[in-house]
Amino acid sequence: MNDDxxxxxxTVYVDDREVRVPPGTNMIEAAAKAGIEVPHYCYHPxxxxxxxxxxxxxxxxxxxxxxxxGKPVLDNEGNQKVMxxxxxxxxxATKAMPGIRIKTKSDLARSCQEGVMExxxxxxxxxxxxxxxxxxxxxxxxxTDYGRGYSRFVEEKNVKPKRTLLGPRVMLDDERCILCSRxxxxxxxxxxxxxxxxxxxxxxxxxTCYPGKQLENNYSLNTVDICPVGALTSTDFRFKMxxxxxxxxxxxxxxxxxxxxxVVSSREGKIHRITPRxxxxxxxxxxxxxxxxxxxxxxxxxxxxxxxxxxxxxxxVGGAIREAADLLKGERKIAFVGSGRSSVEExxxxxxxxxxxxxxxxxxxxxxxxxxxLLISADRNPNVRGALVTGLINELPEAExxxxxxxxxxxxxxxxxAYNEDLSAAGISEQQLAKVTIIYVGTHFNETSARARVVLPxxxxxxxxxxxxxxxxRLQKFLQAVPGRAEGQDDRRxxxxxxxxxxxxxxxxxxxxxxxxxxxxxxxxxxxxxxIPSTGLLLDPPSHLRDLRYPEGGSLHYxxxxxxASVT
Amino acid sequence: MEDVMNLKKETLQKIxxxxxxxxxxxxxxxxxxxxxxxxxxxxxxxxxxxxxxxxGLKPINVWELVRFYPMLRDKPVGKKVVRVxxxxxxxxxxxxxxxxxxxxxxxxxxxxxxxxxxxxxEFAECLASCHTAPVVMVDDDLHEHVDEEKAKKIAGExxxxxxxxxGSA
Numbered sequence: 001m002n003d004d005x006x007x008x009x010x011t012v013y014v015d016d017r018e019v020r021v022p023p024g025t026n027m028i029e030a031a032a033k034a035g036i037e038v039p040h041y042c043y044h045p046x047x048x049x050x051x052x053x054x055x056x057x058x059x060x061x062x063x064x065x066x067x068x069x070g071k072p073v074l075d076n077e078g079n080q081k082v083m084x085x086x087x088x089x090x091x092x093a094t095k096a097m098p099g100i101r102i103k104t105k106s107d108l109a110r111s112c113q114e115g116v117m118e119x120x121x122x123x124x125x126x127x128x129x130x131x132x133x134x135x136x137x138x139x140x141x142x143x144t145d146y147g148r149g150y151s152r153f154v155e156e157k158n159v160k161p162k163r164t165l166l167g168p169r170v171m172l173d174d175e176r177c178i179l180c181s182r183x184x185x186x187x188x189x190x191x192x193x194x195x196x197x198x199x200x201x202x203x204x205x206x207x208t209c210y211p212g213k214q215l216e217n218n219y220s221l222n223t224v225d226i227c228p229v230g231a232l233t234s235t236d237f238r239f240k241m242x243x244x245x246x247x248x249x250x251x252x253x254x255x256x257x258x259x260x261x262x263v264v265s266s267r268e269g270k271i272h273r274i275t276p277r278x279x280x281x282x283x284x285x286x287x288x289x290x291x292x293x294x295x296x297x298x299x300x301x302x303x304x305x306x307x308x309x310x311x312x313x314x315x316x317v318g319g320a321i322r323e324a325a326d327l328l329k330g331e332r333k334i335a336f337v338g339s340g341r342s343s344v345e346e347x348x349x350x351x352x353x354x355x356x357x358x359x360x361x362x363x364x365x366x367x368x369x370x371x372x373x374l375l376i377s378a379d380r381n382p383n384v385r386g387a388l389v390t391g392l393i394n395e396l397p398e399a400e401x402x403x404x405x406x407x408x409x410x411x412x413x414x415x416x417x418a419y420n421e422d423l424s425a426a427g428i429s430e431q432q433l434a435k436v437t438i439i440y441v442g443t444h445f446n447e448t449s450a451r452a453r454v455v456l457p458x459x460x461x462x463x464x465x466x467x468x469x470x471x472x473x474r475l476q477k478f479l480q481a482v483p484g485r486a487e488g489q490d491d492r493r494x495x496x497x498x499x500x501x502x503x504x505x506x507x508x509x510x511x512x513x514x515x516x517x518x519x520x521x522x523x524x525x526x527x528x529x530x531x532i533p534s535t536g537l538l539l540d541p542p543s544h545l546r547d548l549r550y551p552e553g554g555s556l557h558y559x560x561x562x563x564x565a566s567v568t
Numbered sequence: 569m570e571d572v573m574n575l576k577k578e579t580l581q582k583i584x585x586x587x588x589x590x591x592x593x594x595x596x597x598x599x600x601x602x603x604x605x606x607x608x609x610x611x612x613x614x615x616x617x618x619x620x621x622x623x624g625l626k627p628i629n630v631w632e633l634v635r636f637y638p639m640l641r642d643k644p645v646g647k648k649v650v651r652v653x654x655x656x657x658x659x660x661x662x663x664x665x666x667x668x669x670x671x672x673x674x675x676x677x678x679x680x681x682x683x684x685x686x687x688x689x690e691f692a693e694c695l696a697s698c699h700t701a702p703v704v705m706v707d708d709d710l711h712e713h714v715d716e717e718k719a720k721k722i723a724g725e726x727x728x729x730x731x732x733x734x735g736s737a
Contacts, residue, residue, distance in 0.1 A: 194629065197629065210631055
């Protein structure tokens with residue numbers, strides 16, 4: 001129903017360029033579609049329109065119509081006459097109507113932009129050399145585009161608080177604030193934690209948190225992202241790195257099955273921050289604060305960097321892989337415990353290895369907690385659906401591996417391959433662990449790695465390529481941001497190396513793994529790693545997977561399937 | 569909702585009367601602020617939160633108003649509030665001197681209270697009596713042509729507890 005309406009496009013003109021947009025489109029977006037940037041501060045595509053910065057003022061014209069007949073009025077050459085409105089209008093509060101025209105570069109528009117810019121700079125401190133926003137600051141950018149280059153302001157600038165801690169993660173510099181109210185609207189409309197507001201008036205207007213409260217919700221750092229200037233900065237990133245030095249890599253957040261699209265910023269192999277990447281189907285432009293912390297796991301103290309065989313660290317990872325494979329050969333009763341945090345490719349190879357080794361039991365460790373209804377879902381594994389599609393598991397995972405416990409107690413299992421999962425955290429007792437030989441592949445030390453015969457160091461999500469399938473069954477890829485810290489091995493190589501010991505030769509290259517997956521797994525037919533678009537690819541899972549009772553509740557851009565709907 | 573401010577019965581009654589007059593509850597926020605300030609002398613943090621809860625708002629929404637409008641106070645004031653106009657006409661006619669005289673008389677800082685908390689002296693923007701500048705308002709009473717001498721006289725009257733004419737109790 002709505003789709004039909006969407007198809008009806010109307011023609012609008014931006015600087016005489018013709019654009020076809022759906023009716024009601026914001027004129028800033030319409031101009032963007034025409035490849036023209038209307039400068040703006042307060043407008044944000046995912047927030048309500050405030051219209052207070054006045055930076056997007058343009059000249060506005062409507063097609064002239066005969067008042068009596070309603071017919072378009074034409075000039076001598078037969079072209080539509082345009083009535084230009086003498087006063088400028090803000091583009092952000094102007095909606096596309098048939099034939100509407102805006103001029104963004106006319107003398108009037110230009111003088112508006114320059115005037116607004118000059119007023120914004122009146123009280124703005126010349127902080128750029130010490131400001132974290134420098135390099136990604138809209139004020140800086142538009143000052144070069146629309147500023148006069150020198151200041152006519154001879155009076156003293158306002159003095160306001162420079163270092164207000166709004167919350168545990170957000171620092172406010174009130175002098176830099178241009179009062180766009182994006183952060184205020186974000187807290188009201190998205191985070192539902194209305195604590196920010198403006199007090200006092202005129203040029204003394206000051207952004208503040210309600211006295212006695214803090215900006216401490218788990219989405220507070222989004223205010224830093226959307227702040228067009230350096231007023232709000234992240235306490236974690238503040239003064240650490242210049243943005244222009246940062247290399248940006250597209251990644252996916254592993255916090256939950258939402259699969260938030262992210263940008264990982266790194267320099268010389270060190271990650272400095274994680275910020276959200278816009279995906280209108282998944283996370284809009286937002287991300288939880290907790291997900292931004294995850295890069296710290298790369299350099300965590302308990303990171304596994306070397307292979308361990310019989311409690312001795314070794315540089316010979318190849319040898320350790322051989323040792324591990326040897327433990328799986330012969331008359332062994334093996335269980336494979338995979339992870340919902342592994343990529344689709346790893347789960348596929350892990351399943352292949354489990355088949356080769358004749359695993360009696362394969363399991364996945366479930367992680368279900370309460371979702372926040374926004375961007376953290378109940379399933380805290382980013383890729384349970386990947387394990388389902390690759391056939392590593394056939395049912396939704398449990399938090400406790402009770403089947404494995406029983407099997408160990410009954411001595412039906414004597415060897416366990418644990419892939420990045422701590423068995424003791426999954427309910428396997430110390431006595432039970434003592435009864436089995438453990439091979440551990442993982443990124444960090446834990447109880448299980450401490451008891452393993454062979455430990456193989458793996459890569460974190462930031463150190464490899466791969467893909468996850470999120471709660472919408474959207475296949476999303478992440479790319480390697482930094483070189484792997486663990487001894488020269490990445491997960492696919494470890495798995496391919498073990499498979500080679502069983503005489504199965506597979507290429508660990510991601511394209512080759514995908515070539516095999518697209519051949520053998522129906523859901524992945526015709527898909528290759530390079531073919532996954534940056535906004536993800538919606539998969540069509542087989543019906544028995546669609547009918548599973550997934551733990552996720554509703555969240556941004558996700559509604560769980562209804563009971564009845566899943567039957568039909 | 570606990571009333572930690574011990575609002576007078578009449579105030580509470582007026583508040584309940586005024587809210588239904590608006591199509592949306594939140595529109596009653598300014599009348600409520602005035603009523604509370606009349607009752608309490610100022611709008612405390614507790615009052616801000618109380619009003620917010622009463623009208624289904626968040627405290628920050630009410631706090632923004634309290635801080636925006638100069639006639640709403642967020643700090644306690646003295647029993648007498650002396651407001652000296654400092655807009656152009658009055659400023660040219662010497663209202664800064666008038667203000668200094670009054671402050672000295674009550675021994676209080678600008679926008680501050682006298683040590684006994686009885687009197688507050690503050691600057692105000694235009695009191696709309698430019699032709700009789702400089703002007704001073706003591707609570708609701710306008711005093712015109714207030715030069716230093718007259719300022720001393722007004723201060724004396726206040727200090728001697730002269731009954732005040734008109735205004736709210």
